[in-house]
Amino acid sequence: MCSGGFAKCLGISLMPLSIVCVLCNILLFFPGGKVVENEHITQEVWYFGGILGSGVLMIFPALVFLGLKNNDCCGCCGNESCGQRFAMLSSILFAGVGVLGAGYSVIVSAVAINHGPLCFAQINDTAEAWTYPFSDGGYLSDKSRWSECKEPPGVVSWHLSLFSVLLVMGLIQVALCAFQVVNGLLGALCGDCCGCCGGVRGQL
Numbered sequence: 001m002c003s004g005g006f007a008k009c010l011g012i013s014l015m016p017l018s019i020v021c022v023l024c025n026i027l028l029f030f031p032g033g034k035v036v037e038n039e040h041i042t043q044e045v046w047y048f049g050g051i052l053g054s055g056v057l058m059i060f061p062a063l064v065f066l067g068l069k070n071n072d073c074c075g076c077c078g079n080e081s082c083g084q085r086f087a088m089l090s091s092i093l094f095a096g097v098g099v100l101g102a103g104y105s106v107i108v109s110a111v112a113i114n115h116g117p118l119c120f121a122q123i124n125d126t127a128e129a130w131t132y133p134f135s136d137g138g139y140l141s142d143k144s145r146w147s148e149c150k151e152p153p154g155v156v157s158w159h160l161s162l163f164s165v166l167l168v169m170g171l172i173q174v175a176l177c178a179f180q181v182v183n184g185l186l187g188a189l190c191g192d193c194c195g196c197c198g199g200v201r202g203q204l
Contacts, residue, residue: 003187011065025050032152049108057101061094088187095180102173109167117159119149
């Protein structure tokens, strides 16, 4: 497969992943599927890991990867390959942007999962308040503690599920962008369509 064709496949894969990440981040603003006041939304949601990191920043490399396939395949031979090689080389920079964006989302998601959700829970024997009852991450191995969050209902599973999706999607995006770094290097060094060049040379 030509380097441009492989890059297009990566771009096509990144687009739906970005959309899923944006939707997950938006849903996190409604803990437990409920509308709550802004100060009752988990802090890590406001870092916009899914919207900015795995969403907006991922759109740019995805569009660049999709555009690489539009290069003239039969321009791989001679001086015409210079522009194509430069395009493959520049895609490495955009892949780097994608790695940074997805990496940011992964870090935010990992911190949020360990920190747990903000919820209305008992803070001592006599008082209840909005707090982070699972800041030590112990709730991950002890599901019985989830009942400590009284409001909003189901906030723990909501928080854990959506941030887990963001974490997995971010890791996949990092891997895809890393693949494009290697693909871009190969395309810049060897040309996009070596097989096509052979075909052209055979006709000359």
